[in-house]
Amino acid sequence: MQLVVARIGRAHGIKGEVTVEVRTDEPELRLGPGAVLATDPASVGPLTVETGRVHSGRLLLRFAGVKDRTAAEALRNTLLIAEVDPAATPEDPEEFYDHQLMDLDVVLADGTEIGRITEITHLPSQDLFIVKRPDGSEVMIPFVEEIVTEIDLEEQRAVITPPPGLIDDSQAVVASSRDEGEDEGKGQDQDEEDDGA
DSSP, rough: OOOEEEEEEEEEEETTTTEEEOSOOOHHHHHHHEEEEESSSSGGGOOEEEEEEEEEEEEEEETTOOOOOHHHTTTOOOOEEEEEEEEOOOSSTTTTOOOHHOOOOOEEETTTTTEEEEEEOOOOEEEEEEEOOSSSSSEEEEOTTTTEEEEEEETTTTEEOTEEEEEGGOOOOOOOOHHHHHHHHHHHHHHHHHHHH
């Protein structure tokens, strides 16, 4: 089975390195030196990881045969794809591969059906489940343990305890306009103090 493990970003420096947006919980395994990765678009690859290092919190990779900034920049936005055994699971029991989570039923703790996971979006701060509701609408659910309390692969379901307003807009807690006005006033006072300093 093929899994997208990263997306190539912009070139870094002049020696062929690229920044990488990691989409795997096991970058040292999937993106380590010697790893051979398929690509999307396929015409760019396969690519073999030559070196990897972390710089300012970002993973930088250099691929065999990519020796300068021009060649590195030509790889921008390419998806890196690893071949993974469908029966394999991450070492950490609290982690999951995307293919394990796709099509899980999403339910509340009391069993109320919310929908089915149709997509998983990887953001820098967290992952999101895109859940299709029975009425055809979609809702985004952050994949964080405060909200997603259980993943049961045997029962093929994800149990959630959503905060007010996440699932039902009518339950959303709206900040009063008076509170917003106070916050704006505080910001203005601070700006005035900064100007006077």
